[in-house]
Amino acid sequence: MDNQTSAEQLPPHLRKPRLRRAEASEYLLHAHGLPVAVATLAKWATIGGGPGFQKAGKVPLYPREELDRWAMERLGKLVRSTSEVR
Structure with missing residues (x-):
């Protein structure tokens, strides 16, 4: 999620930090x-x-910013052809 408008489209329980x-x-x-x-x-x-x-006691907590960063890293760059994927 890159902007506030996109975050507002999430269900309320997913808007926490x-x-x-x-x-x-x-x-x-x-x-x-x-x-x-x-x-x-x-x-x-x-x-x-x-x-x-992060851990709060025994509970793992995932910062939304980290989830966004990880997702973009996992998705990789945008390509227009399979020949660009190397």
Whole structure:
């Protein structure tokens, strides 16, 4: 989500600055079209490769800005032909 208007289009429970794992999964789908299962986020939290998170006690919290950054990194650059993908 790049701007305020886009954030306002999210369901209210996804507008918080930090999201729990299930909300992060839902956010990635709503905001970026990336289907990422809650279990996948949990596994990545253990082995690496997923978005960064913070812990509040035992609860992992994903900052929305980090989810956006990670999603854009994962999506890669925009291309117009498969020959551009290398």
